[in-house]
Amino acid sequence: MRLVFAGTPDTALPALRALLDSPRHEVVAVVTRPDAPSGRGRRVHPSPVAELAEEAGLEVLRPPKAGDPAFLERLREIGPDACPVVAYGALLPQSALDIPRYGWINLHFSLLPAWRGAAPVQHAVLHGDEITGASTFQIVKELDAGPVYGMVTEEIRATDTSGELLARLAESGAGLLAATIDGIEDGTLEARPQPAEGVSLAPKINVEDARVDWSAPAMRVDRLVRACTPAPGVWTEFRGQRVKLGPVRPAPGAADLAPGALAVSKNSVLVGTATHPVELGEVQPQGKRLMTAGEWARGVRPTDEDRLV
Template identity: 40%
Template sequence: MTLRIVFFGTPAFAVPTLTEIVGQGHEVVAVYSQPPRAAGRGMALRKSPVHETAERFAIPVETPRSLRSAEATHIFEALGADVGVVVAYGLILPPAILAAPTHGCLNLHGSLLPRWRGAAPIARAIMAGDEETGVMVMQMEEGLDTGPVAMAERVPIGPDTTGGELGERLSRLGADLMVRALSALSRGGLETNPQPAEGVTYAAKIDKAETRIDWSRPAAEVHNHIRGLSPDPGAWFEGKFGRNPERIKVLRSSLADGNGAPGTVLDGLTIACGSGAVSLTDVQRAGKQPVKADDFLRGVRAMPESVT
């Protein structure tokens, strides 16, 4: 049975799910995405990855700044959806929207719920040093990621896996998981189970203030911080590699041998932490392309004794 679907999503993470749903022959009657944002040096308005994908499929796109008005509810109800599919949309769906589709709304979430409910589950799992995560399809309700779970896939997190790498894998797995859930729903066989009451944690949105590297932390925590935030928004530090201090974004690191006062440059781009050290293997200067550590070192005037 073909389902009549309204899709809610914004970033690249959501694109594979939209693509798979269309490929399975379901009728996507509308896509909701965040409004275009100013981006780039010219600050031109840029449509979201989901918005651009929807237009390639000739699907109408709605970009409301809120869904809480009576008008927004009326527009959504008029679509006559069998189900809403939500993947990293970025707005909270109010009760009237959740209740409008015949089968409610299904959400694809990048964690093993109830661990890491909230906005940044992938980054938070890596930053916390988790060795496993996953992706789940759940039936949405008013609480923040509290709904019963229908399907799940578990994924190991490697010791050097970055947030970008893990996000890509979960995105692909999640797309397959969602179309399987929709297939079961279309047959009347989608079952859900309540989330456990134990083990609840929250993945707060990444704040810019926490992206700076704190060299006083143990090396393992610094390494997890770097890889969890890579490539965006990116962990960073400041150092004087020329006449003036500059901000350096770190995209990849590894644990290294060595000790010293936190922030001490031990060798090349090996930096001492509160205990142990990390080697910065991929970095990026402001306005430049990412480079390997050796290329970075060849391009600087001098190495500082320490960084902050």
């Protein structure tokens, strides 16, 4: 099939590579978000998908909006049979959905209808799911509600961050998307409506959502930190200054501490929660480098009255 691939971040690269390597299909162009500032210097860079597409000699379309008339006209001229999508990052109007013969086929990182929305992997980790996966489905106007072509499952490990889990899903999902396009082309795969039961929503998790509540149980703190690693990044405050946190380790055998209270020893830095303490891993004080919790504690010398809040 003649394909136009839509995607933006690193997460989309395994799927794009799988389709570029497919002997059955031809990726003729990609659609991605406009170049944007990134990194410490905030220099404008193309998206990871745009960079890979340019290396492969593909046409790159960067519409400011997916309903842009010039973009829609160019897409009609290209005439794709289907548009596979992975983390494109913009809503598609019906005028765009109607162009490819077989529609837009999205790779979504959940077992639909669970966790529809922008942050399915983060919410699966945050809510303590044991199993998640990826789904391919036909995009319709309603968010992540189209009929499903196929799924793959993935175990959520006890120490998984959302970044680690997403990396595995991006790889297994790439194979699923390629197989879905194969099945659509040869007529062996039919999309089935999602069940009405089991719908859950996964809205974007912002920076304010990622602040640790030390009065929550240790399990909740652990899940929040893992869910928000690497983005948007979990944080707390110490002496009025923001401190970013890396993954923590629940310490159920340690002596109880008041929520937010610190216990520093030669081998660990513990913080109290509503249940048992958690052990800090890496921390990054405001305006400083990432360091171990031990290095941080030796520098700030917390007192019995100090708290993380």
